[in-house]
Amino acid sequence: MPATDLDLLIDAAHRAAEVATRHIGGPLDIREKPGGQGPVTAADLAVNEVLADTLLSARPAYGWLSEESAHDPTRTLAPSTFIVDPIDGTRSFIDGDDIWAHSLAVCDGNEITAAVVYLPLVDKLYTASKGHGAYLNGAPIAPSARTGLEGAHVLATKPNMAPKFWPNGVPNVRRSHRPSLAYRMCLVAEGRFDAMFTFRETWEWDIAAGALVVQEAGANVTDGKGAALRFNSEAAKADGVWAGVK
Structure with a gap:
C-alpha cells in the first residue's frame, strides 16, 4: 500500500x-x-x-x-x-x-x-x-514574477473578458486558452502563464488538484471574487477560480 x-x-x-x-x-x-x-x-x-x-x-x-x-x-x-x-x-x-x-x-x-x-x-x-512544494516530473516549479495584470499573458475564455466582469476597465492582456481547467492552473504554477481565471461557477473536481499545485508553487489562488477556496462543500461548486497575479 x-x-x-x-x-x-x-x-x-x-x-x-x-x-x-x-x-x-x-x-x-x-x-x-x-x-x-x-x-x-x-x-x-x-x-x-x-x-x-x-x-x-x-x-x-x-x-x-x-x-x-x-x-x-x-x-x-x-x-x-x-x-x-x-x-x-x-x-x-x-x-x-x-x-x-x-x-x-x-x-x-x-x-x-x-x-x-x-x-x-x-x-x-x-x-x-x-x-x-509543487513539482513537474519531479522538478520543483514556481510561478512568474509578475505582480500586476496589465500586460500579463493569461489563460481564459473570451466570455471572461466581457466588460461586465471588469468594473475598472478590461485589462490589456494577451489571452490564450487550454481545454483542461486543471492544466491551466498548472501552467500558471510553472510560470508559463501569468494567470488563469474563470468567473463561472466551477465544479470542485475541475480545480481541486490544480489549486494545491498553484498554492504550493507559490502563486495566488482564490475563487472568482477573491475569496479563499473551500472544498468538499455540499454543492461541490466554487464561485469561479482565479490563479496567478493579484
Whole structure:
C-alpha cells in the first residue's frame, strides 16, 4: 500500500492513464449529460471505475467526490475525501487531441492536502502536497514574477473578458486558452502563464488538484471574487477560480 496520499494518487493516475489510452481509437459511446453538463464517454466511466477501486480500496474510510459518480452526501462526514475528475478535458479526448488530464486530490476538512494532475500523452505529471512544494516530473516549479495584470499573458475564455466582469476597465492582456481547467492552473504554477481565471461557477473536481499545485508553487489562488477556496462543500461548486497575479 502506498505510504502517503500523494504516492497513492500518483499510482492511481498512472493506472488511469493505462485505461484511458486503451480507449483511444476505439468506440467511445459518447453521450451528453443532462443539464448541459457536457459529454461523457466510455473512457471517462472506465477511468472513474479504476480510480474508485484503486483509491477507495487503499483508503476505505475516505469520502468520494467524482464528476462521473453519483453525489454521496455522507462524504462531508468522512475524515478525508478524494476529489477527482477522471478525464478533465473530455471534449479534447473525443477530438483526438493530447491536452486532457487526470485530476486527483485529497481533501482534509475543507483544504486540499495532496494533488496530482497527469497529462499522459504529453508526459506531464504535476504533483503537490501541503507544505512540501509543487513539482513537474519531479522538478520543483514556481510561478512568474509578475505582480500586476496589465500586460500579463493569461489563460481564459473570451466570455471572461466581457466588460461586465471588469468594473475598472478590461485589462490589456494577451489571452490564450487550454481545454483542461486543471492544466491551466498548472501552467500558471510553472510560470508559463501569468494567470488563469474563470468567473463561472466551477465544479470542485475541475480545480481541486490544480489549486494545491498553484498554492504550493507559490502563486495566488482564490475563487472568482477573491475569496479563499473551500472544498468538499455540499454543492461541490466554487464561485469561479482565479490563479496567478493579484
